[in-house]
Each structure stands twice: as structure tokens, then as C-alpha cells.
Amino acid sequence: MSSHPPLDWPDYKSTRLRHPHHIRPLTLTETELTSPRLGDRLLGPHDHDLTAHGAAEPLGERIIVHGQVRDDGGRPVPETLVEVWQANSCGRYRHAGDQHPAPLDPNFEGVGRCLTDREGRYRFITIKPGAYPWGNHPNAWRPQHIHFSVFGRTLTQRLVTQMYFPGDPLFEYDPIFNAVRDPEARERMVCAFDLSTTKPDWALAYRFDIVLCGHDATPFE
């Protein structure tokens, strides 16, 4: 069973007119086995700290989110760009299209980026995002999540995913989470509470390791 979700997934209504019907095999070439080196892109000193982008700290539960990016052979993926975006603690994105009647926080943009270190590790400081309603079906709510974008060493490793929090009661109702059919694969999108990284009197911590396909992995469909 593939780890990745199918493109055609009727429970998630936006897939209806947007999923291609044919994905063709490709013999990988240098084009797919290379990847941009974005390590020299200018990163600001606070880009990894989503609580440091306003005049004051954002409201909400401050958390540390960290982990390691590896390939499926267990090898760390060093110096690769990790980008995150998320709703604020009330479940509202700083986006004109988000009309959820929950407050915006003037001190929270909800955007972060960093490079993994030599061991493939990354670390963000942020606040825990809120759940929010969406229009997919009556009384639809997204579980709390943080969006992650990772490049990897080859175009084949490019990954955009979402990180969820342990024990969310909304999991069983969410068609995006459940589009991943393999229950074990779904669990790999859920971070782990990490007491050892918690900073006493300051912030709880969660660990989210990201595993990218190897160069010779099975194509996604």
C-alpha cells in the first residue's frame, strides 16, 4: 500500500476537478535526480522562530517543533530548506481567503523557514495552531496542523505534507488526513510529544521526523 494519498479522493471535494486521470511512468534522468541548492538563500535570524515576527509575542501555547529529515535508507538530509505555514492559535490564517470568524493576531504571521543542519535536524519555535472549520461537508473541521515543505537532495524527494498533533479527536472525521489509506502511514504525519526537549518553565516540545523517499523508491502511483 502506498504511503501517499490517491489523487482521486471524493471525500475531499476539491480533488474532483483537479486530479489528473493518468500518471505515466518515467525513467528517471539527471533532471529528477538533482535538486536546487537553496542553502545560500538569505534566511533571517528569526525565520525559525514564528513567535518573533511581531512587535510582541503572539497569543497561544508556545511550542518547540523539531525533528530530523532523513531518506528512507535512514541517511540524514543535511542543509535542505524546510518551510512551514500555519493558522494562529484561534484557527485563523493571515490570508484574505480565510473568513473564519476567529480573531487574527497582529503578532503572528504563521510563516517560518530554516535549513536542516549537518545531521538533517531542524527546529522551530511557534504556537500551537487552532482547529478551524472548512466548507468540505457540513460541520467539517480540520485537525490542528502545521504545513511543511521540504526539498531534499533530488526532485524525487520533494515533499509537502502536514504535521498533526497526537490524539486529535478530529482525525476520524478529516478526509485529508484519511486520504492516506495506510493507518501506519497516517501515524507518520502525527508528531510525538517530546518531554526531553521541553524547555522547563517556557515551552512544551514535539518531535516530527520527516522521511523522504530514496532515489530508487517506488513512484507514488
Place this chain on the structure above:
Amino acid sequence: MITPAQTVGPYFSIGLPWPDGPDVVPAGTDGAVWLRGRVLDGEREPIPDALIETWQAGPDGRFDTPEFRGFGRCPTDDDGNWAIRTLKPGAAGGQAPHVAVSVFARGLLHHVVTRIYFADEAEANAADPVLTGLDEAARATLVAAREDDGYRFDVRLQGPDETAFFAI
């Protein structure tokens, strides 16, 4: 055991676009061309919340030239338009000049990947191992038309003239 993909959702534009994302090369670069087009759904409606990423060799056919980023990123506008300013790639590894394209959007649970080839490379295209493996209709979806200042390449996610996408 790899981490599954999830959609970028409707709000990625707060996080993913870069100010210089569409500038694979800066304005004024000798030989710069625009790659541009629209992203359309199965009813030919424009997709205003898609993100295009491109990856390509430089004019020398190499992927490891430090001074050439090779990577472009552009969100679509309200009419589904995207545009990336770059240099036309050279031929590499027995293939015709081409640009890899990744498409992300709300409603795409995993991004999809295709290639741009160039209409004015007919001879190289006729010998390209990827193009020659496709039927004529599919092949036609991958060839960008020449325009005054570059090339036009529309992405059709679905429908009778659906763009040819590849598993990588």
C-alpha cells in the same frame, strides 16, 4: 517508511511564494525568456490557488552551475496565470532541452510533475526518449509554443487534453 504527502491547501500563499521566486534570472539578464501559462481544472476553469515550481539545467546543459539557480517558483493569479523568467536550458544527457514542472494546489493531495519542451527544438524533440515514449496527443501537451518574449505552457489537470504527468 516515508512520510505521506498532503495538499498545500488554500492558504499556502502566506508561506511559500518568495519575492524573487519567479526570477530564475534577474531582470535584464542576456537571453532571458519568460515561461508562462495558466493552470486549468477539468472544466477549463482557471485555478487561482496553484503553485508552479520549475527546475532545469542551465544553457550549458548542467545542473550544478552555482551561479545559475535553476529553480523558479510562482503562485497563480486570479486567472490562473503564472510566469517565470529564466534562461532556456541546454540539452543534457541525450535529452531535448526541457524544464521540470511541479504543480501544487488545493485539491491535489500530492503534487504532480510534468515537463516543458520547446516548440523550436523540433529536431531534438523528435529524438527525446521521454517524448518519443508518448502518443502524439500526450506529446503535444508538453511542447510550449513560442511567443515574442518566451514560451507559453498551459497546465490542464484534467480533461480530454489533460497534460501528461509523470510519476517520479
